[in-house]
Amino acid sequence: MIRFGIIGAGRIGIVHARSVEKNLGAQLVAISDPVKEAREKLAEQYGATPVETAEEIFGNPEIDAVIVCSPTPLHVPHILEGVKAGKYVMCEKPVAMKLEAAKQLQADLEGFDPKIMIGFNRRFDPSFAKIHQLVEDGEIGPIEQLTVISRDPAAPPKEYIAVSGGIFKDMTIHDFDMARFFLGDITEVSASGQNLDPELADTGDFDAAVIVLKNAEGKIATIVNSRHCAPGYDQRLEAFGPEGTLFAENIRPTTVRVSKRTHSDALDPYLDFFLERYEAAYSNELDAFIDAIDGKRPFTPSVDDGVKALEIAEAASESARSGKVVEL
């Protein structure tokens, strides 16, 4: 039984609290959040102790493992403190707001034997994981083209966008990790940003984008992003190889097909939002973290994976601005 502390009782903290609760190998000990109401509500719901500061989590000897769900600027210090306190650490993406800070973290971790996993939950989505496994099994030969359609149902509030680090670090970062999951290290980045929603025009950020990534063997990943999507949270992925194509369709809440005079077999809109869409992924991610703690698998995705996704994100920003391929 691994005993967990969660740092941050916000939206993503709730997701992880629920995963821990459902996991028969995990127990939730404490939840920290500077906001009294948030930490108390969540703690009560899951029978944990609410504490104000992350330090109280790190200092608690009854806690084996920490899930860092604090705001992005605090990820680096929280990871570092967690490691120094001898905890296993799972940290939400992105590792840091700036690549520099993430690299500094890597430097600071030298000499330790860190047990850190970065929360790229999509690697653990049953459909994406199955495609990855089929590729590993040689089902379609080596991937030649990966196509990712990734659209949020609706843009977050402008205040969120302002501090989000921009679409590439906030949203596409997941897709960059998926590209690396399937193609390995990326060597060339080419990005085109779009400003489609007039409401978001003055955020200074793109609200849609297409990004083309290439690895050293010339395999390409194409990512199509948008901050909005009428039928819901659009999350599709296709791996194409010489022997076939593997495609992951969207998920709907039911399997009902409606046929009328005007159309046939209409399905539900897509499952909204990441909480529901990736519920299994978050749950499997926690299983994987516990397996890593139990020595059954390495701690991946690692800090290095987090750094490399950030590297691609910064390259994408530069490419979208310069109109040139950026080499890594």
Added chain:
Amino acid sequence: MIRFGIIGAGRIGIVHARSVEKNLGAQLVAISDPVKEAREKLAEQYGATPVETAEEIFGNPEIDAVIVCSPTPLHVPHILEGVKAGKYVMCEKPVAMKLEAAKQLQADLEGFDPKIMIGFNRRFDPSFAKIHQLVEDGEIGPIEQLTVISRDPAAPPKEYIAVSGGIFKDMTIHDFDMARFFLGDITEVSASGQNLDPELADTGDFDAAVIVLKNAEGKIATIVNSRHCAPGYDQRLEAFGPEGTLFAENIRPTTVRVSKRTHSDALDPYLDFFLERYEAAYSNELDAFIDAIDGKRPFTPSVDDGVKALEIAEAASESARSGKVVEL
């Protein structure tokens, strides 16, 4: 090049005229119909000679093969005259209005070497034919259950229903033949009729029905019929065996999927009506008829197939009335 005459310039005559025209091994010589306007219009469209009577078709030495598209009560005499005139004959379903008449035809044909094919076009539908082939190839083992959903988009005029011979002979006859195509001879028939449409209440005929057929080995075919269907001409079939299931979906005019806030991946309504839905089937049926003429395959479905489908139809009527299984 086989030279064809068509008897009857009605709806189904038009279907066959078009098939003959498109077939590179067939040539349309003459079309007969007592209605001047109908025969002239169709004949002109396909560069054939319009004639008033079937006798002018049978007596024409330039005609090798005849397609009988006359009203059902004339099928038996037209088949017989055609055979006596030495023509190859393809006749639309059903063979006759009454089983007795069809059996009399069989008796009358004794002593001849008839080359007759009955127009159960669905055997030649690419999807149903593929399922049949896969079953022959052993893909799912011997069929245990066959399920046929067969719904017309809208009921024909009441005047048509009055002379149609009833839903079992007019509409389900196709499904009875499909049951025999997949399961062979049927030994037990159980039918339940429905009267759903108040408009059709006084026709004395059912406008929907469910029929359960069993063969000597206990394999079952279930047929679900309706004279109306909002999303169009609903034509599905499923063969179930110990090793798998083979299902034929409906056909749509395009592959477009529409996703909106309220639903996702809505397809077109089903392809209407039998002319379009079974265009390939009619075309392949003609190919098969020509292949039979060329000695490449037997003349099937045969008159015997037509008689046996009628037998099931009459048994279904009796069962729907008596509430008892009728044995054949």
Added chain:
Amino acid sequence: MIRFGIIGAGRIGIVHARSVEKNLGAQLVAISDPVKEAREKLAEQYGATPVETAEEIFGNPEIDAVIVCSPTPLHVPHILEGVKAGKYVMCEKPVAMKLEAAKQLQADLEGFDPKIMIGFNRRFDPSFAKIHQLVEDGEIGPIEQLTVISRDPAAPPKEYIAVSGGIFKDMTIHDFDMARFFLGDITEVSASGQNLDPELADTGDFDAAVIVLKNAEGKIATIVNSRHCAPGYDQRLEAFGPEGTLFAENIRPTTVRVSKRTHSDALDPYLDFFLERYEAAYSNELDAFIDAIDGKRPFTPSVDDGVKALEIAEAASESARSGKVVEL
């Protein structure tokens, strides 16, 4: 917070224990089973007290509600004892092995104010429930034809079949309830049994069947059953009305589509088995039971629903034997 006791630590007891554990409004107090190992294992897993007898559940004042998961012959006594002990009772299907016993239960319950729900979990499946809601909303007009395909992945052991009460009471009972859920009371039953699997020939029970049900307005439900199905647990349902068709597709573990040289868009086999396929249904069923306890909805499906499903099951047996429609 409703405090639960579960009677029976077998396969279905495990399902309910899990549902109770996940439900934030429910708490599992005790589990009874005569088999020591079974009750202790399950009780430990969910932090409940293992007890040997049902009486210890009924006599425990800390228990508000009881879920009866005992063998079918014990359902009637357990329901009765539960009601007499003042507990809310949810009982697995079927209510009894024999219709007579179920009717006796109804008689015995007179004078009490029983709070009983029968475990026809499929009413709570998200897809079936959505179709029911759409029908209630008038989306397709009144249902004219209901078609249910319901096939188990593989037959249970012969020993189970021997005490199961037969396919109609053991397996089709769910489909009978679905027919009643959509069409209300059934007035005519026509059934055809099949013996397909030679292994099961000497059980004296059918291993497949087709059943046609009619209600007083002439609406028909067709049920196609089989004890085996190669691609998995086949659970489909289609409601057909004058304005459209509503269809519930099978569920797969992932949304992956595999395309190769030989085929395209192959999906996973169907989700196996009822534990996984109906996980959401069991969970929603418990929510509904708790809502009924809280007075937010009636206790349905009721004992009367259980009795009427049994009535249909016995009529189906009789019809399959006699080859005649049985009227209710």
Added chain:
Amino acid sequence: MIRFGIIGAGRIGIVHARSVEKNLGAQLVAISDPVKEAREKLAEQYGATPVETAEEIFGNPEIDAVIVCSPTPLHVPHILEGVKAGKYVMCEKPVAMKLEAAKQLQADLEGFDPKIMIGFNRRFDPSFAKIHQLVEDGEIGPIEQLTVISRDPAAPPKEYIAVSGGIFKDMTIHDFDMARFFLGDITEVSASGQNLDPELADTGDFDAAVIVLKNAEGKIATIVNSRHCAPGYDQRLEAFGPEGTLFAENIRPTTVRVSKRTHSDALDPYLDFFLERYEAAYSNELDAFIDAIDGKRPFTPSVDDGVKALEIAEAASESARSGKVVEL
């Protein structure tokens, strides 16, 4: 009745001969090809006169309209001669091998009133045309992102590639036209080429590519190309707008779904190849050409459309080489 001459009896000439034959408003008069066997075979099959030179087509006063199916380097002279001879001209894509030559054609056509249509047949595919119509009808609001997956089943012979003008002019040219069909004029082109097939390494041409196009309003088209695709001719297109998504799926020869122990609902491989996949498109294209001749619609796609697609193709070549966005 429009009387047609076809120049070129190769693969694409055969496609058009068949379309003319099936079209009730069209008659095939003559077919020219320097290869005696080719022209005679095709002419005989469709009851037309075989002639050696294009000049015999242009000089034939019985011919109203010409379909230019000659090798690409001859397109420009044949279009010009056709116009000068007073014929209606439909010419296959691309207009020319080099943009320069196409622009020279435009200059040479000044002063004439040319009736020319360029054979971008995909605009007439029923599914793509329906999406275009739905967009025009405002179904999803203005398109924000267009995604085109376009993969050939297998690479053409190396000898063909050597004279094809390269992947962008030979293959992607269709997708460039589709991008313009949906988004109008393109202002920015960014392309990434791939060399995946070692067999094709020494052709000096890419065998796969991803191209990102932007129009003046910042709307993006993403094109994913490959010269091979195991499950067949992969032709999908998705239009995404603020109110929804419109997707065109691939076409299969049948609607059969195969379910086995290992998978469910496997469909046929995609319909191969452009002859079959786009049969309806070629047929509708001819209808549109005849409608244009009859004054019912303009002659589009026009030479200008052909020139602009070529412009994008040359920009794509440049971008793939330089790693920079090319502005038009």
